[in-house]
Amino acid sequence: MTTLEARRAAARERQELATTLQAPLYIQACPGAGKTRVIVNRHLAAAHAGGARGRAVVSFTNVACDEVVQRCRDAGKPQLTAFPNYVGTIDTFLWRYIVRPFLSGDRIWNRIDSWDRIGATVAVWQGQICHKLRLSDFLWSREPDETQCQAQLVRKTRNIKAYLALAKAGQLNAAGRAAVRRRDQLATKGYITGHEARIRALRMLRDHRSHAIGIISSRFDEIVIDEAQDCSALDLAILTKLRNAGIPLVFVCDPDQAIYEFRGAQPENVRTFGTTLGSCVDLVGNWRSSPAICAFAATLRPSGAQATDDPVGPHHDEGAGVLLIPAKNPRDEQTLARFNQHADALGIATERRLVLAHAAATLPSVARVGPSTPPDNHSARAAWAASVLGASIAGKTLRETAFEVFERLILHYWYTESDIDNRTVAAACEHLGLDPSQLRQLAARLISDLPDVDRTPFGAWCAAANARLRQSAPEPGKPRRDASGSLRAGSIADKTTRAAGGTPGPSLDQAIRTNIIHQVKGEEEDAVLVVVPEDTRTGTRTDDLIEAWLSDDHTSVVAESLRVLYVASTRARRLLALTFPEAYRDRVAAYLNDRAVPFHMTTQVAIAPQRSEHTAPP
Structure with missing residues (x-):
């Protein structure tokens, strides 16, 4: 059997290769494989002593960007986050270097991260009834070769009455067209979200190609795209133009963590683009999670891609199995109490615990921070x-x-x-x-x-x-x-x-952090409790999700929801707990037994949990 040190050496060798190979380069990384370490080391290794050219490191979240910035500072190289380099979100990058230089001077332009920043609404009439809807309640999409946007009203708790009324009247498409018209009116006043910035960036690269490419090539000798599995069709169209113009790209992603398909981020399209870059490096070895967590995560991958990541980090010999908490109501306080009991037994500090769900409304009520957006009233x-x-x-x-x-x-x-x-x-x-x-x-x-x-x-x-x-x-x-x-x-x-205000009590000042899954990509904690997600946006019920998981049937309807569960589960280092409907207790136990995933059930089960060298007693 290969020793731990040999496995670690192999993992470090892949990291070194990804650090030193010249762009263009495609890097695939499993959770905990050290991709941020590779990105930072690559940045440090090619640090410029001066001059006008640097490197751009872009990601899709401020959390990921902040981590790169902090690691550069920890390495004693804070200058690598400033001119001539760029470390920041892809939205800001596109705005600053491709869109803003070509905007007209006839108005004041404001880039906003959400239409809620200006309280933007649209009036949609249903006969004599007027429905006032937020623009942020619409899902915006546009194919790169199309001339018009599509806006789709997303069913949410706050707009449920209007949504059902418009759906019954067959006017959801009309509502989308009204939202596009309202968006266009606001654009004439100079307001641009990330979606509109991408449309304009693609247009600028088409209409002002030589000038736009010149701005980027004279400033950056390489662009690193982190979390590239989040690239939409518009993002890939923009990157294709940069690639074709000879801009060196480093494309870093894990397609299994693609959880923005509803925004146009298709895993297969991401993989296809990555393969066009030539050189490819697969990072191996999971430096984050325990053997049980790695084994569980593998069951969430599509059939044929269920190889278990190799745990080589500090928790490679962690004995705790996955904790299963079947419950009639996964949101009740007993769910959180059971999770805390097991975390206490492992000596995990409360500040190192995290509770996750697909939406704030499905978090355990005693831990829930409340809606992530304020009420309309x-x-x-x-x-x-x-x-x-x-x-x-x-x-x-x-x-x-x-x-x-x-x-x-x-x-x-x-x-x-x-x-x-x-x-x-x-x-x-x-x-x-x-x-x-x-x-x-x-x-x-x-x-x-x-x-x-x-x-x-x-x-x-x-x-x-x-x-x-x-x-x-x-x-x-x-x-x-x-x-x-x-x-x-x-x-x-x-x-x-x-x-x-719609926030639960008695106090928000809880020691255990809670969040929705889409907001914690790139993060990790010692103990993570996951409420098996129900996705009201796509209509994927918890039952549908569990049935697809247990049958290894990753149809297009539930594939993204399974990837959301995969992202949530792989945030855990030592203890992963899942709560799900009690009716699935025996089937989940049998499924994990068949796949040799160490686990412990908080209630008596018909099938005894499998024991292994990695399974800890309750």
Whole structure:
């Protein structure tokens, strides 16, 4: 049998090869294979002493970019994150180097990460009934060779009544066309999301090819695309033009982690593009997870690609098996209690635990941070934001959204809707002649002066907030327009403020971090609890997902949902726990037994769990 050191040496050899081979290059990496280490080492190895050319390292999330930045700093090379290099998201890269240089100067352009940043809505009429829908509730797509976008309304809890009414009337397509028209109106005002930036980038590479390619080739001698499995058809069309123009590309991905197929990221298209780059390196060895977690993850891959990754990291001899928690209601507090009990037995600190689900609404209620987007109601939005900002575990993006809610609350209280609506906070401040930094400070003071969201009825909280808002004029002597910006509790005045905002109690300040799966790609924790996901967006029920998994039938309908489960499971280092409907207890146990996956069931099962050298007793 090959020794651990020999296996580790083989894994390091592949990393070294991926670090030194010249671009163009295709790198495939399993979870925990050290792709970030390769990207950073490649960056460090070819560091420039000076000059105008550098390297671009782009990814799809700020988390992945921040990790590259931090590792460069830890290596004593912070200059590798600054000019002439670039480390950042692909959205910013396309905007900065391909789109912005060719935009007209007839308007002020604003790149936004979501239509929610400007509160963009569209009115869709169904006879005499008007449905007001958020543009962010539409899924946007466009084939590279098409001239028009498609917008598809996504069924969500917040728009369910409108969605069902429009679906029954056969007007979902009409709603999509209305959303495209509204988007086009906002574009004339200079607002561009990542989707619109990609369309413009492709157009610029077509209409201004030599100039656009010249900008990139004179600045960068290599572009590294991290998490490339997230590339949409538009992304691949853009990269194809760069490749054809001779721009050296390093394409780093794991197609099994492609969980944005609903945005046009097709695993097979990603693989096909990677093979056109010539040289290919497969990173082997999993430095992150235990043997049981590696074995379980293999069962989630399509049939024929179920080889188990080789655990070569610090947890290569971890004895804990996968923890299965069948439950009538996976969201009840007993689910989290059982997970914590086993994590405690393994000595895993609470801050090293993570609870994941496909959507915030399906997280265990006692651990759930709440909706990742605020309610539509003006007053409830304020309650939601106050609850989020009172939680120590709320993420950076969520906190920024909550701060913007309070900034808009102040502006709405003192100015007219026409001054604020369909503008970013920054654009509204520019329009009104306000200093954005002073508005942020005003919002922070307002937040600190508000009553406790758990002990204060919503009616009393709104009254206190209105009183404080009257003392928060953004301009000295500023008169109010009218009372429309005031907070009103309405029929839910007796609820707690937290409940009014739609966030669960009793407190958001939980030690265990929770998140939705799409927001933790690239992350890892010692212990991870996964609520086997139900995807309301695609209509994939939990039952459908489990049936597909147990039958190895990865049809196109559920394939992406299985990859979502794969991504969630491979975040774990030492303990992976899954909770799923109790009816599947015996079948899941039999399936894992057949595949020699060590596991432990929290309830008595008909089939005894298989023991192995890697299976720990309960």
